Amino acid sequence: MRGICWEKIRPLTTKMMLNRKTMSSLRKVCFIGAGTQGCQNSLRAAASGFEASVFDISSQALAEMKERQLGFVDRYVEVFGFESTELTHAIEKISRTTDIDEAINGADLVNESLPERMDLKLEFYTDIEYRVTDTTLLTTNTSSLPITPISEVLEKPERFAALHFNGISRLVDVMPAPGTAPESLARLEDFARAIKSIPITLRKDVPAYIANNILMARLQEALLLVLDGCASIEDVDRSIGLIQTDIGPFAQMDRVGLDVIRDILFERAKRTGDQSATRAAAFVGSYVEKGALGTKSGQGFYTYPNAAWEKGEAFLQGL
Structure with missing residues (x-):
């Protein structure tokens, strides 16, 4: 054995x-x-x-x-x-x-x-x-x-x-x-x-299942918007919060764990050949290397407890 x-x-x-x-x-x-x-x-x-x-x-x-x-x-x-x-x-x-x-x-x-x-x-x-x-x-x-x-x-x-x-x-x-x-x-x-x-x-082996495939495409796009200098982390999450009741993608990634998100994105890049996924994974990895893993470490894209996105309407208004 x-x-x-x-x-x-x-x-x-x-x-x-x-x-x-x-x-x-x-x-x-x-x-x-x-x-x-x-x-x-x-x-x-x-x-x-x-x-x-x-x-x-x-x-x-x-x-x-x-x-x-x-x-x-x-x-x-x-x-x-x-x-x-x-x-x-x-x-x-x-x-x-x-x-x-x-x-x-x-x-x-x-x-x-x-x-x-x-x-x-x-x-x-x-x-x-x-x-x-x-x-x-x-x-x-x-x-x-x-x-x-x-x-x-x-x-x-x-x-x-x-x-x-x-x-x-x-x-x-x-x-x-x-x-x-x-x-x-x-x-x-x-x-x-x-x-x-x-x-x-599911009917067959589909890496990342149904919801995760859809979710990771959304999270990857959010990461690229910030990485390409289009918007801040807070403004991406505020935009999502203003059109739906769900939390924003960066807050969601903090909850999941940035180490987990990094690994999933690297696997997605390996499987699909999508270089955008590689860039997004490297961006998340820069936080992981500093020990910022999200809510479980007290620091991720936001600082916990009492993260800015948890302030509800005040956060949405940018206060």
């Missing part, structure tokens, strides 16, 4: 009242990585009645999870319809460990949120397949990478697919690789519904 050496596992980073027992055959879900995705998704699963475990090579990342998850409570009440007491109890029930075999023991589903590097993911799946049972579903939460190369290193590709969470929203992407069994997709769709989400199942 190969040893674990998955570099930096944690990235530097609706109200559908459904009964888990009647909607999903799964009982235990293991999340790989205690970053933003691991924190958010394990909480959603645990609050929905699933046994949830989180694995990370960093004990510090695991220790910080509870405080981070408490910060999600109000939004989870608003978006998913949980009771706040359900969420606080769920936070206490989540198992957190640096022991991979302990984390996956008894797991019906493994959801991986490694950094967006294919080499790390291939190494992970080559290792993890021999640690889980033959019936365990293996899924990736990748935001931008193709999943076909992962399926090709598995001996049982029929139980592998993408299960992609879109932050604190009800959208969950379910995406097959060429060898994914229809039964596996059905089980993942049931799981998504059981955690108060809505699954959108």
Whole structure:
């Protein structure tokens, strides 16, 4: 059995009242990585009645999870319809460990949120397949990478697919690789519904899914407008805020994490040959190199807490 050496596992980073027992055959879900995705998704699963475990090579990342998850409570009440007491109890029930075999023991589903590097993911799946049972579903939460190369290193590709969470929203992407069994997709769709989400199942391997492809085109254009000296960061976000209720693209990138945005843009450039995506990625990377990762580091395109864009009407008026 190969040893674990998955570099930096944690990235530097609706109200559908459904009964888990009647909607999903799964009982235990293991999340790989205690970053933003691991924190958010394990909480959603645990609050929905699933046994949830989180694995990370960093004990510090695991220790910080509870405080981070408490910060999600109000939004989870608003978006998913949980009771706040359900969420606080769920936070206490989540198992957190640096022991991979302990984390996956008894797991019906493994959801991986490694950094967006294919080499790390291939190494992970080559290792993890021999640690889980033959019936365990293996899924990736990748935001931008193709999943076909992962399926090709598995001996049982029929139980592998993408299960992609879109932050604190009800959208969950379910995406097959060429060898994914229809039964596996059905089980993942049931799981998504059981955690108060809505699954959108793609017909084939599409890197970045549906919403992310549309979103990244929007964010890339916003970056280029600033990079080309057409407007300031604040004016781009104010323009969007004045025509719709959504937050502006730069505020949105801060929420996602600038390291994640950089990696997605570089992957987009590699996949499409779009040099504009390369320029946009380099621009975001200049912030990342300074440790400005967005809300999670307290500094991104804006300074947190109390960022300018959070001032609502005063921000829109440029006050």
